[in-house]
Amino acid sequence: MIAALRSRLLAHYRRTARDLPFRRTRDPYAIWICEVMAQQTRLQTVLPYWERWMARFPTVRALADAPLGDVLAAWTGLGYYARARSLHAAARIVVDRYVGQLPDDLLLLRALPGIGDYTAGAIASIAFGRRVPAVDGNVARVLCRVFAIDEPSDAPATRRQLWQLAGTLVAPRAAGDFNQALMELGALTCTPRSPSCSRCPLAPLCTAHATGRTAELPRRTPRRPPRALTIDLALITDPRGRWLVGKRAPQGRYGGLWELPELAALQSTAAHLVVDNTPPLAETTHSLTHLALRYRVLSAHLPRLPRAAPPYELLRRIAPRALTQLGVSAATLRLIAMLQTPSWTTAPIAHRSSSAKASRKSSRG
DNA sequence: GACTCGTGGGG
DNA sequence: TCCCCAAGAGT
Structure with missing residues (x-):
């Protein structure tokens, strides 16, 4: 055998x-x-x-x-x-x-x-x-x-x-x-x-x-449904068109990657943060195995560069084009593309989901 | 042992 | 459209 x-x-x-x-x-x-x-x-x-x-x-x-x-x-x-x-x-x-x-x-x-x-x-x-x-x-x-x-x-x-x-x-x-x-x-x-x-x-x-059992083998254990989580991100642009971005601490989800900063993180450290009372500039869903993320990008203003705060170990201002050359997630790449594409940003809200095949592969380099 | 951690192709 | 699950590892 x-x-x-x-x-x-x-x-x-x-x-x-x-x-x-x-x-x-x-x-x-x-x-x-x-x-x-x-x-x-x-x-x-x-x-x-x-x-x-x-x-x-x-x-x-x-x-x-x-x-x-x-x-x-x-x-x-x-x-x-x-x-x-x-x-x-x-x-x-x-x-x-x-x-x-x-x-x-x-x-x-x-x-x-x-x-x-x-x-x-x-x-x-x-x-x-x-x-x-x-x-x-x-x-x-x-x-x-x-x-x-x-x-x-x-x-x-x-x-x-x-x-x-x-x-x-x-x-x-x-x-x-x-x-x-x-x-x-x-x-x-x-x-x-x-x-x-x-x-x-x-x-x-x-x-x-x-024995005609190929369809039932191997036996699989059912997977728990993903937990829903909404994360608001801040788009804070300076006069030179640079965006405020954060580098996440090395552990955990997206550790070491750069992204638009989470509003919650800024609110914990920045006293003069102003969030515009307008609809989100962009919105997307992003499915992980155990998580159903919903990102909303809100326009905000901040006079000075704030201290880094968890989950970020670093906050910087950077040109959007340069951001795509750093380590970023697929979700961040998609959000950058949405925020930079006129047909998306001229609409009141840009909507894309991770399953929308039209949104694949933005420009990178 | 149970959770967490990404993304995309294929049915 | 949704669900499944990939040449798994770390905590």
Whole structure:
């Protein structure tokens, strides 16, 4: 069974594997960057970011030497910004402790910030040929179906079981290919809904397929509905057309990124803040996994630059065009575009939601 | 163990 | 339109 699974999977992979740019390198750093970018993010989304990143920060040392602000700017739009902060911190550790060479040991990799069980296994197997498993969402789904695992795939006990199982399956002399093959099978063939069993190399071995249960496996635990949160932002323009912007403290949501300051933060520190009694200049909704944000941009006035106040560690005045070159969130990019686009700002209120496909990809650089 | 942390593609 | 869920990690 194990031998058949390995040989079928590897043969299928070697015949059909996508020609992805990061599969053309064995540079552990390049693979590391790719794996971190791919956390909870589709490969298709990652590709252009990875290409730009490798040109901008070609080596561990280049990354370690760069200011965090440059690193966050390169991450703008990718989400989960703690990944960029961890990557930067880890690069400095690798330079200080390992003379710029990523360690080839699973536990040493696992100890670096931003590298958890999956990423450690992926780097160790793909970049260093170690015989270790790497269980991501794809692998969990494939294994739950092939072995008809009935418990929710994200339950801790199930996850332990899946890692143990994957460990016994990994091909001894082709661990990197084996792990990638399992992931690619989950991404392209054994998909969450309507899997393509007719062209799956594991279908003859798959219990879910044999028993007609591919639709109900893996079992999923229901997700709680997102909490609604309205955040009012201040647009404060000086005579030179610069905007007051804040740099968020490094921890938490959007940590280290720049944005229009939250009204509440300014009110806690600025005595002479005046908020115009007019409709919002722009308004947008922005959905996170567990949060439904609603941003409103209100026109306001402030005679002097206020002290920084949480969640901001810095407040500055800056030209809107320059703001888009700093580390900002996708939501901030969209708000900037709305505030600068005549057809939006001449209307009483500019409305856009994160699901409005027309609002995608503003100008950046 | 339960939460938090982004964004976008696809059904 | 809405919902699901991505080559997860940290607290």
